[in-house]
Structures are given as C-alpha cells and as structure tokens.
Amino acid sequence: MKKLIYLLLMLFGLSGMAQNEEAFEKANSAYADGDYEEAVELYNQILENGEASVAVHYNLGNSYYKLNRIGPSIYHYEKALKMKPGDQDVVNNLQFARNMAIDVIEEPREGGFSQFLDSTTQLFSPSGWGWVAIFCMLLFVAFFLAYYFSRKTLFKRMFFITGMIFLLLGITSAVIGNLKQNLLENRSFAIVFSEEADVRSEPNVRSDEVFLLHEGAKVKVTEDFQGWYEIELPNGSQGWIEKSALRLL
CATH class of the missing domain: 2.30.30.40 (SH3 Domains)
Known part of the structure; x- marks a missing residue:
C-alpha cells in the first residue's frame, strides 16, 4: 500500500513539473508576442503551483514592467535577486523599474568598511557562501596532506602557508554566510x-x-x-x- 502511495505521489509530482514547464513555455511565447497580460497569468500560475525560480520571477518582473505596473515589477525583481544575489540582468532591470517609481528615498551614505562589508555579503546567497567555505576547507585539507607528506622544507613551507590561507578563507566565508542568513531572518x-x-x-x-x-x-x-x-x-x-x-x- 505504501509503495502504491509513493508511486502515485511521484506520478503527481512528475505531472505537475510537466504542467509547469508547459506553462513556462506558453508564458514565454505570450511575452514574445506582446501579450503581457497572458504572460503574467501563466507565470503566476506557475508560482501558485509552488514552482518558484529566478527565471519565473525575473520574467514576471519583465511582464509587469511592460504593463507599467511598477510595484509588482519591482517585487518580482527583488524576489529573483534574493534567490540569485548579484545577477547582473536582474540588477539592471530592477534599477530600470526603480527609476519609474515616484518616490526617491535617499539612503544615508555608509562608511568605507560598511560599504565594503555590504557589497561583499551580496556576492552570494547564504548557501553560496556555505559552498565557498566547504571548497576552501577541502583545499585546506589537500594542502595540509601535501605539507604532511612532503619531504622538502621549501615545499612544506609553501603548502603550509597556502593551506592556512584557505583555512582562513573558509572560516571567513562561513562567518559571512552565517551573518547574511541572520540578516535575512531578522529583516522583513x-x-x-x-x-x-x-x-x-x-x-x-x-x-x-x-x-x-x-x-x-x-x-x-x-x-x-x-x-x-x-x-x-x-x-x-x-x-x-x-x-x-x-x-x-
């Protein structure tokens, strides 16, 4: 009985994915044909089915922008940017949409270090920083093993210094990822x-x-x-x- 339930759930899942892919293609075609209302309806249908992605939010932002609906356009660009920080296409289109908004709210200028920290954390999502940390730690392990088994003093010194650099980078990446996660959780x-x-x-x-x-x-x-x-x-x-x-x- 359990196997039958799992099989049915799998079939429903595959069916839902196929429907979302079909809706995405139809929405793209509607957008290309200039039928932005139809594109909006289809992209929103995909989101209602629980299939949120950068592409869907980005295309939905574009569709709303074409309809001169600035609020929803900015909203979906922001959602896309939240899922993929630093994406240049999203950043550019978000700026175009913001330029259409009536309210121009001046932000206080940040100091050099604060600005550097903010721009650094925006490079990746929290999970992205996690992967950077893992990659650096793997390199640290590799260089530590090379240091341990190397017999020449020059190579041992080189492997040790390089390993320590990757260790520090790994720890720093983990700290930045945790910091960004906390900021996202505490900011609404x-x-x-x-x-x-x-x-x-x-x-x-x-x-x-x-x-x-x-x-x-x-x-x-x-x-x-x-x-x-x-x-x-x-x-x-x-x-x-x-x-x-x-x-x-």
Whole structure:
C-alpha cells in the first residue's frame, strides 16, 4: 500500500513539473508576442503551483514592467535577486523599474568598511557562501596532506602557508554566510503595491498622516499590529501603513 502511495505521489509530482514547464513555455511565447497580460497569468500560475525560480520571477518582473505596473515589477525583481544575489540582468532591470517609481528615498551614505562589508555579503546567497567555505576547507585539507607528506622544507613551507590561507578563507566565508542568513531572518522588507498609501503616526485611520508613499517603494517592516505594519525607510522615516497596501518579500 505504501509503495502504491509513493508511486502515485511521484506520478503527481512528475505531472505537475510537466504542467509547469508547459506553462513556462506558453508564458514565454505570450511575452514574445506582446501579450503581457497572458504572460503574467501563466507565470503566476506557475508560482501558485509552488514552482518558484529566478527565471519565473525575473520574467514576471519583465511582464509587469511592460504593463507599467511598477510595484509588482519591482517585487518580482527583488524576489529573483534574493534567490540569485548579484545577477547582473536582474540588477539592471530592477534599477530600470526603480527609476519609474515616484518616490526617491535617499539612503544615508555608509562608511568605507560598511560599504565594503555590504557589497561583499551580496556576492552570494547564504548557501553560496556555505559552498565557498566547504571548497576552501577541502583545499585546506589537500594542502595540509601535501605539507604532511612532503619531504622538502621549501615545499612544506609553501603548502603550509597556502593551506592556512584557505583555512582562513573558509572560516571567513562561513562567518559571512552565517551573518547574511541572520540578516535575512531578522529583516522583513515589503513593496508598496497601492498607487498611493498613507503612512500614519499610529495604527489607525484617525491618526495623523506622517507622509505618503507610492507604488514601488521598498520599506522595512519593523512591527506587525492587527491590520497594520510599522515601517521604516532607508532615510530613517517611520510610520504605520495598512497591510493591504504592501506585499512582503
């Protein structure tokens, strides 16, 4: 009986994959033909089936961009970039979409070391940094064995120094990967989907309006209270916004 259940699950899984591949091809064809609404519907269908990928989010971002729907476009580019940090095509198109947004929020300039640290962590995802750490540790083991079995002093010294370098690189990569994972877990960002969204001083519609945000703005969510999110902008501005105006990344 268990084997039959496993077989049925496998068949359903294969069937779902085939349907998603077919939908992806149809969506690509619709996009190429300029039928962006159809492309959006098909790409979203793939996501609803649980098949999220960089390609689907990237193509969906492109489709929304063609429809001049900046909020969803930025949202899906951000999702693609989160899955594949540093992808130049995604970075470029995300910047194009951001240029279409109304709100221009100035970020405070970071110091040299902070900027270097931020750019370094963006090179890979947490799992990517994990693989870098594993690769470096394997090289460390290889050079340590070469050092151990080598008989010439010059070679032993060279293998030892090189091995120590890869050991340090492996430890550093593991630390950076862990740091980035913690940052991702402790940060919750969202994209404004409403054309206009009031940001208020308190989580109720009777409170004062602090400022106004428009579609496509990216905000940091700091608190969740009933139907409201407390948000913070890169420039430090804070306030409360209705949940319906945002979509969490």
